[in-house]
Amino acid sequence: MPKISHKGEHMPASPIRKLTPFADAAKKQGKRVYHLNIGQPDIETPQGMLDAIHNSTFKVWAYTASEGTLSYREKLTGYYNKLRYGITPQDIIVTTGGSEAITIAMMTCLNPGDEVIIPEPFYANYNGFACQSDIVVKPILSYIDNGFALPPISEFEKLITEKTKAIIICNPNNPTGYLYSREELEALKELVIKHDLYLFSDEAYREFCYDGREFISPMHLSGIDNNVIVMDTVSKRYSACGARLGCLITKNKEVLKTALKFAQARLSPGMLEQIAGEAAVDTPDSYFEAVNKEYTQRRDILVNSLNAMDGVFCPNPGGAFYVVAQLPIDNADKFCQWMLEEFSHDNRTVMMAPATGFYSTAGSGSNEVRMAYVLNTTDLQAAMVCLEEALKVYPGRVN
Known part of the structure; x- marks a missing residue:
């Protein structure tokens, strides 16, 4: 056999x-x-998303653009710029779930054998995505005793080699729920500048911050526009896990140009999902x-x-x-x-x-x-x- x-x-x-x-x-x-x-x-799930599906009147269930429909990307731009990301629709590639955003980011930015540092515990599927892309995960332990805070930058430095190409964070974190502070992200910023690394930011839980605490994205930090890649999804934000609709965001034009080739290879994200996604952006606060x-x-x-x-x-x-x-x-x-x-x-x-x-x-x-x-x-x-x-x-x- x-x-x-x-x-x-x-x-x-x-x-x-x-x-x-x-x-x-x-x-x-x-x-x-x-x-x-x-x-x-x-x-x-927000009623507006469900209504958009129920009220759809298209006659042909067609392919969409590989990067996602312009109308959806324009709506997403409004959402992210309300959060002070300062992006355009051309900075977004719509993906089939956050998972595809992560795999496209890995395939675009990392070669087989390259290393990515991830504070652990981390979202379990990062291991699977890395396996698919022949990437080596270099874990760096965070500890339950201090609530799984970001490990000291000195510990990151110990892991960096000539093969290190990226750091992945999930903020707020899955599985720990830890919310990274501005000080922690500023420290990561200096590290990625020093070693010319990508900083992948998985922001699936952005809307869920408690006790009046502030969410900080690497997109809020100055001087690393070409280093930052945001990976996002509607799954958790709108309780729409089955929609399989996400996106990759970056201001790095070379990354976008290359990521689009991977997006073209899988043809396109779903049309009906993007119709629902457009309606989701209008969900009231x-x-x-x-x-x-x-x-x-x-x-x-x-x-x-x-x-x-x-x-x-x-x-x-x-x-x-x-x-x-x-x-x-x-x-x-x-x-x-x-x-x-x-x-x-x-x-x-x-x-x-x-x-x-x-x-x-x-x-x-x-x-x-x-x-x-x-x-x-x-x-x-x-x-x-x-x-x-x-x-x-x-x-x-x-x-």
Whole structure:
């Protein structure tokens, strides 16, 4: 039988989805599973997006421009310039989800064997995207003790070699919820200038910043226009994960020219999705204010419940809708599977993502899990009761 590729063999499985068969089996047994494993919000998609789809009257479902429709890019320009990005429609390439924005950015800017530094824990699929592009991820540890703050620049310096070409940040961060400060981004700015690096900024959770804290993008920093590439998506902002609509933004004309070739190779982003995306830009601020208030309440329930449990520690995140919690367990992968296979409380259990999959450094995150607070407050509270009861009886508990 023909063999699969070496790349296929090394492609990592998703820590977010790999336990799905066990969750499905638990449901067949009649258990209710609280899904805290994946960032699929239960917040309703803005009505304007849905209306735009329902009211569409096109007669031919046609290709669009490879860079996205001009009308959508013009609407996006208004959104980003309201945030002080200072861009034009020509600085945007529309992508099929934020994932494609990341892969196009990697293929455009990095050669096989080039190295990219990423503070970890990081979005698990960065590993998969790097594998697809034959890029080497150089992880730099951040620590739960200080809430996963940006590691010192001196630690970045230790990793930089002649093969280092980029740094990737996710702000606010998935999986930790950490929100980078202006001081941290200014420090990164000096580093990328010194070593002539790209700074990739994954901004999927830009709208979700809590406690009055300010979101700062590398697009707000002077002097690095040719270094910065923003990767964005409508998935989280508008609770429209299934739309698979994102974009790549940069003021670097050479990068745009090259990225467009990759965009042309995959033909075009979806037409109907961009129609919905145009309508999404008109979503009133009141929508985001209500969503922010809801997520703040959910965060507080989750964080307070976790820290009240014996042996558990969870930093309070400044953004996104995730936490990484440290549990008194021997092995996160084993524990998360055990929760689905062997445990139930009142015929209920919880699905979480082992944090090991969000690290590249071997052995890291072995007693940590990521949870997404994307359920309503009643279900979140019930899930926390399940988790607390599970930790009391888990055979691999570590005191």
